[in-house]
Amino acid sequence: xxxxxxxxxxxxxxxxxxxxxxxxxxxxxxxxxxxxxxxxxxxxxxxxxxxxxxxxxxxxxxxxxxxxxxxxxxxxxxxxxxxxxxxxxxxxxxxxxxxxxxxxxxxxxxxxxxxxxxxxxxxxxxxxxxxxxxxxxxxxxxxxxxxxxxxxxxxxxxxxxxxxxxxxxxxxxxxxxxxxxxxxxxxxxxxxxxxxxxxxxxxxxxxxxxxxxxxxxxxxxxxxxxxxxxxxxxxxxxxxxxxxxxxxxxxxxxxxxxxxxxxxxxxxxxxxxxxxxxxxxxxxxxxxxxxxxxxxxxxxxxxxxxxxxxxxxxxxxxxxxxxxxxxxxxxxxxxxxxxxxxx
Numbered sequence: 001x002x003x004x005x006x007x008x009x010x011x012x013x014x015x016x017x018x019x020x021x022x023x024x025x026x027x028x029x030x031x032x033x034x035x036x037x038x039x040x041x042x043x044x045x046x047x048x049x050x051x052x053x054x055x056x057x058x059x060x061x062x063x064x065x066x067x068x069x070x071x072x073x074x075x076x077x078x079x080x081x082x083x084x085x086x087x088x089x090x091x092x093x094x095x096x097x098x099x100x101x102x103x104x105x106x107x108x109x110x111x112x113x114x115x116x117x118x119x120x121x122x123x124x125x126x127x128x129x130x131x132x133x134x135x136x137x138x139x140x141x142x143x144x145x146x147x148x149x150x151x152x153x154x155x156x157x158x159x160x161x162x163x164x165x166x167x168x169x170x171x172x173x174x175x176x177x178x179x180x181x182x183x184x185x186x187x188x189x190x191x192x193x194x195x196x197x198x199x200x201x202x203x204x205x206x207x208x209x210x211x212x213x214x215x216x217x218x219x220x221x222x223x224x225x226x227x228x229x230x231x232x233x234x235x236x237x238x239x240x241x242x243x244x245x246x247x248x249x250x251x252x253x254x255x256x257x258x259x260x261x262x263x264x265x266x267x268x269x270x271x272x273x274x275x276x277x278x279x280x281x282x283x284x285x286x287x288x289x290x291x292x293x294x295x296x297x298x299x300x301x302x303x304x305x306x307x308x309x310x311x312x313x314x315x316x317x318x319x320x321x322x323x324x325x326x327x328x329x330x331x332x333x334x335x336x337x338x339x340x341x342x343x
Contacts, residue, residue, distance in 0.1 A: 022334075022336055022337050022340075024066050024068075024337065026333060027330050027333045027337050029326070030078060030330050031330075034074045034091070035067065035070070035071065035091075037088050038070055038074070038088050038092050038095070041089065042092045042095060045092060045096075045143060046058065046061065048135065052124070053135050055124070056103075056120050056124050056128050057099075057135070059120055059123065059124075060099055060102065060132075061095075061099060068228070068334075069094045069095065069195050069199045070092065070095045070199065071091075072196060072200055072334070073087065073090060073091050073199040073202055074087055074203075075203075075330050076199075076200055076204065076217055076220075077203040078325075078326075078327040079319075079322050079331060080204065080207035080209065081207065082206045082207040082208075086147050086149075086152075087206060089144075090152065090206070093140045093143050093144050093156065094198070094202070096136045096140040097136070097140050097156070097160060097163075097195060099133075100133040100136040100137045103120055103121070103130070103132060104129075104130060104133045105167070106120065106129065107121045107129050108167070109250075109254050110254075111250065120132070137160070140156070141156075144156050149205065152202060152205055152206075155202055155205065156198060158198075159197070162194045163190065165190050166187055166190025166191030166192075166194065167191060169187045169190060169191070173257060174255045174256055175255040175283070176280070177257060177265060177280040179257045180266075181263075181266075184259060185259075188229045188230070189226065192225050192229040193221070193222045193225030193226045194222075194225070195225070196221040196224050196225030197218050197225060198218075200218055200220050200221030200222075200224075201217060201221065204217040204218075217318070219314070220318040223311045223314045224315045224334065224335065224338055226311045227311040227335075227338040228338050230259060230304050230308035231304075231308050231338065231341065233251070233258040233259050233304055234301050234305055234308075235342070235343065236249065236251045236252070236260075237249065237260060237292050237301065249286065249288040249291075252288060252291060255280055255282075255283045257280050259300075260295045260300040260304050261295070264276050264295055265277060265280075267298060267299070268298050272294045275287065275290055275291065276291065276294070279291060305339065308339045309339055311338075312335045312336070312338050315335050315338075316332060
């Protein structure tokens with residue numbers, strides 16, 4: 001059994017997690033103008049002479065979303081007193097990369113719903129989604145070259161490579177009931193947390209921080225990204241489709257052994273272990289109600305939330321070292337938002 005399970009009973013500092021349920025609009029308030037500037041830049045740089053590229057890209061970007069990765073970059077840049085134009089360029093680059101991963105994810109997962117509406121692949125087909133995702137990747141690299149910074153290019157090149165590795169790792173884990181917590185957390189760090197980490201590091205690079213000074217911010221992003229994914233794992237079994245924008249139980253139907261399932265496989269009784277194991281191996285006739293009941297009765301969701309809270313608290317410790325400013329307060333709110341959201 002993974003040693004991480006032993007951390008479950010450690011105390012989480014309640015003061016570090018005192019901010020309860022802030023709204024996304026509150027978190028983003030100090031960078032609202034920057035976000036509008038980024039949106040304008042995104043629309044400009046999305047343009048292509050190929051009509052289908054415009055249609056698919058506009059559809060997926062227009063779907064909205066919290067845009068937390070570019071917002072994180074902008075908040076940290078503000079907290080570190082960087083107000084140069086490259087912050088908007090790199091915020092747009094981060095959003096393009098994230099959007100490209102979503103397009104590819106939905107094709108691999110055969111998803112038909114994201115953010116409460118049809119996925120691009122459901123509407124335009126798999127081929128168009130994959131190719132437009134490639135367009136967004138290549139456009140993001142054109143834009144990062146414009147910034148003219150080798151550390152920026154290295155950070156984003158490394159991040160996209162790690163994200164791709166994470167996608168392959170997740171693919172290898174599908175329908176494998178022997179995936180342990182350590183292996184699953186590696187997928188989170190690669191597939192989800194890496195772009196948060198890169199966003200935070202990019203802000204520190206723009207602000208002129210040394211490599212040593214960049215590291216705490218990279219950790220902040222990594223911790224926040226991990227917390228977001230762990231809470232997503234919880235919401236996959238508790239969320240309502242209208243709120244989460246996806247079908248409840250999608251991960252289970254796709255044969256993905258996320259942390260609540262892994263907990264149950266390692267901590268559940270014989271009947272629960274058998275139910276989950278058989279469902280992960282062959283999820284075509286998933287007993288979602290039975291799995292949800294087992295997860296809720298086993299403490300799996302509490303355990304997953306506790307790990308998310310620990311990640312959030314670690315990120316908060318980094319932000320707390322900043323002098324007071326609206327940006328610092330929003331970064332602290334983000335730590336709370338990551339674990340107290342409903343979607």
